[in-house]
Amino acid sequence: MRFKKTKLLTLFLILNIFALFSSILFIEEIYNWELLNPDKDLSKTEKLIDDSIKVFDSLISKINSVKKENSKKEFKSINDERVKLLEELNKKYSKL
Numbered sequence: 245m246r247f248k249k250t251k252l253l254t255l256f257l258i259l260n261i262f263a264l265f266s267s268i269l270f271i272e273e274i275y276n277w278e279l280l281n282p283d284k285d286l287s288k289t290e291k292l293i294d295d296s297i298k299v300f301d302s303l304i305s306k307i308n309s310v311k312k313e314n315s316k317k318e319f320k321s322i323n324d325e326r327v328k329l330l331e332e333l334n335k336k337y338s339k340l
Contacts, residue, residue, distance in 0.1 A: 263300055292337060
């Protein structure tokens with residue numbers, strides 16, 4: 245049983261780290277874009293940063309609410325959602 249708890253904790257930490265780094269890297273990319281495009285309307289990038297933070301908060305909340313019974317399935321679902329949401333954010337970013 246101890247091994248399963250350790251494995252669950254490892255999955256939990258990995259997904260938290262992925263969510264954190266994905267959000268940080270995305271926001272850093274937006275800041276770089278702003279620096280390279282100072283004459284552009286920054287309200288769109290501010291909205292994109294807000295959306296990124298909402299995605300991060302949502303993912304962390306879902307990760308923290310995972311139950312032990314179906315943890316592997318739930319973590320996979322959260323990771324799939326993370327990938328989908330990041331793709332959506334990247335599409336918005338590419339339209340800047």
